[in-house]
Amino acid sequence: MTASEAEKPGPGRTATVPRIAGAGQLAMRARVPRPALQGLLALGAYLAVFIIGFAFPLIRHPGLPWIGQGEVDPNFYVWSWRWWPYAILHGLNPLYSGQIGAPVGNDLAWTTTTPAVAVILTPVTAVFGPIASFNLTLLLAAPVSAWAAFVAARRLTGRFWASLMAGAVYGFSPYEIGHTGAGQANLIVIMLLPLMVYLALLWRDGKLGRLAFVGLMAVALAAEFYISDEAFAEVVALWAVGLLIGFAVARPADRRVVARLAGLVGLAVVVAIVLASPYLVYALRHQPANFTKSAYVLNLKGLVDPPSVTLLLVIALALAVVAWSSRLTRLLVVGLVLIVALALGPDLVAGTRRLGSVPWAPLWSLPFARNAEPARLMLFGYLVLAIILALWLARPVTNRLLLTLRWILGLAAVAGILAYIPAASRGSVLPANVAAAAARPTDALPSFISDGLYRDYLRPGEIVVVVSERGNAGMLFQADANFYFRIAGGFINVTLSNRTALPTPVQNLMDPTRAAQRQFRAYVRQAGVGAILVEQNWASPWMQIFSRMGLHGTPVGGMIIYRTA
Numbered sequence: 001m002t003a004s005e006a007e008k009p010g011p012g013r014t015a016t017v018p019r020i021a022g023a024g025q026l027a028m029r030a031r032v033p034r035p036a037l038q039g040l041l042a043l044g045a046y047l048a049v050f051i052i053g054f055a056f057p058l059i060r061h062p063g064l065p066w067i068g069q070g071e072v073d074p075n076f077y078v079w080s081w082r083w084w085p086y087a088i089l090h091g092l093n094p095l096y097s098g099q100i101g102a103p104v105g106n107d108l109a110w111t112t113t114t115p116a117v118a119v120i121l122t123p124v125t126a127v128f129g130p131i132a133s134f135n136l137t138l139l140l141a142a143p144v145s146a147w148a149a150f151v152a153a154r155r156l157t158g159r160f161w162a163s164l165m166a167g168a169v170y171g172f173s174p175y176e177i178g179h180t181g182a183g184q185a186n187l188i189v190i191m192l193l194p195l196m197v198y199l200a201l202l203w204r205d206g207k208l209g210r211l212a213f214v215g216l217m218a219v220a221l222a223a224e225f226y227i228s229d230e231a232f233a234e235v236v237a238l239w240a241v242g243l244l245i246g247f248a249v250a251r252p253a254d255r256r257v258v259a260r261l262a263g264l265v266g267l268a269v270v271v272a273i274v275l276a277s278p279y280l281v282y283a284l285r286h287q288p289a290n291f292t293k294s295a296y297v298l299n300l301k302g303l304v305d306p307p308s309v310t311l312l313l314v315i316a317l318a319l320a321v322v323a324w325s326s327r328l329t330r331l332l333v334v335g336l337v338l339i340v341a342l343a344l345g346p347d348l349v350a351g352t353r354r355l356g357s358v359p360w361a362p363l364w365s366l367p368f369a370r371n372a373e374p375a376r377l378m379l380f381g382y383l384v385l386a387i388i389l390a391l392w393l394a395r396p397v398t399n400r401l402l403l404t405l406r407w408i409l410g411l412a413a414v415a416g417i418l419a420y421i422p423a424a425s426r427g428s429v430l431p432a433n434v435a436a437a438a439a440r441p442t443d444a445l446p447s448f449i450s451d452g453l454y455r456d457y458l459r460p461g462e463i464v465v466v467v468s469e470r471g472n473a474g475m476l477f478q479a480d481a482n483f484y485f486r487i488a489g490g491f492i493n494v495t496l497s498n499r500t501a502l503p504t505p506v507q508n509l510m511d512p513t514r515a516a517q518r519q520f521r522a523y524v525r526q527a528g529v530g531a532i533l534v535e536q537n538w539a540s541p542w543m544q545i546f547s548r549m550g551l552h553g554t555p556v557g558g559m560i561i562y563r564t565a
Helices: 035-060 073-089 115-120 122-128 130-157 160-171 174-181 192-204 210-227 229-249 252-285 307-322 327-343 361-365 374-394 400-419 473-480 504-510 514-527 542-548
Strands: 347-350 353-357 463-467 529-535 553-556 559-563
Touching: 035 130, 035 160, 073 115, 073 122, 073 130, 073 473, 115 122, 115 210, 122 130, 130 160, 130 174, 130 192, 130 374, 130 473, 160 374, 160 400, 174 374, 192 210, 192 229, 192 252, 192 374, 210 229, 210 252, 229 252, 229 327, 229 374, 307 327, 307 374, 307 400, 327 374, 374 400, 463 473, 504 514, 504 542, 514 529, 529 542
Parallel strands: 463 529
Antiparallel strands: 347 353, 529 559, 553 559
């Protein structure tokens, strides 16, 4: 599927990896004899780049909660990594927890707890704790995703260096790095998407039989559901659209192959839904009354900032110009245009300006789409751009100057991807200078939690409220304490909980009127709250608020304990 459609073996035929004429002129041509060894080299390179460029603190201090401590999402996932094995071990329903939102508890079916990752990392969580387990997720997600894209591109082109560049585009895309910095684990575990493409290529080349393909694809799709149900729905939709485009651009003689692939993928989707049915049925029976309408769309500015994205789009345009006769090029370019159009959402936005609605805006009002985030579709756009880059670099050319210019353009795009760190916004980026980053006092857990001092001051299962400027601190502390105490409040998503992670009567004390104080006292009695725990690093103004209410705190191990009896 590189230089000529005629080189593509059909299902059941022995595959021959095509050689790209002219690529042997490259001084950097791969000398590694085996694809498996090439894959290991690629993974090692991605890990080295990510650790040196982005994630050195995660290696230096794996037990510290480094990422996004001013936000609520990261500590929700730390909690989830502890909750799933805890619930399974204790025979509890993992889709409902009485440990948070006490005394009533919270339904988790419509939250992104990412059970597939939490369960896989159970041994790490059990030995090293949920913070280290979560940090390991942040450390591996981008490099492994890059490796998965490399594997797919390597299968498609047969070229090591071109595929290595493609993997970097996907694994280190602004999407992946931005969400890694935000600690949104459900959005960064994206290696399954290129692996699905790899499975399709193996089937095409006759390396996978029908049953093996359906089985492996179904497992991958089901695992994607248990990572992110939104991504699962998008994958299924884009598989359908991609196969339709593929059928339209294929030669008449090849359309039967596309139709067979569509049937096998459809069967795999059905099997995946069966595997996901325990979660899916429960979720449909416990659907919340309302959800916040989707608000995140692809800003037109994002197509030119960072410049590396512009370079990739230029490469896509160049490939379309020089290789439009290739059915694969048509499939990729048309698919990319469609993905970008959908990612724009219902309204065109440029910078801070709204330019108006798009003709397909009603699509985002449909039941299956109204709660999706359009901008997240660019994940698939980066995968398409990565494959386009691999094809661009591997395309035959006999002119040395054109070959050099092609690689200069490709390397510039990849260098721009690697150099990009999103502008600091809402605490959603990795440290801009990771080499100088060191453990800050506010990153470490207070010794009240880390040294187990809570056992001397709290009863097992006692309901507490945790007050801190650290995002979602109560769920973080509870996870580290292995659910020794229950918490009132906690953040699970923007629709079902307060972004402060505090119960509303506690949050209202920031304006300590007499009415707010009466409401707080009534809430404490009704909910059975035994203590208020205030993290000392952020004790002001809570010390003054509680003092005026007649509550007296006891400082212990970085916390101030206010008994409410």
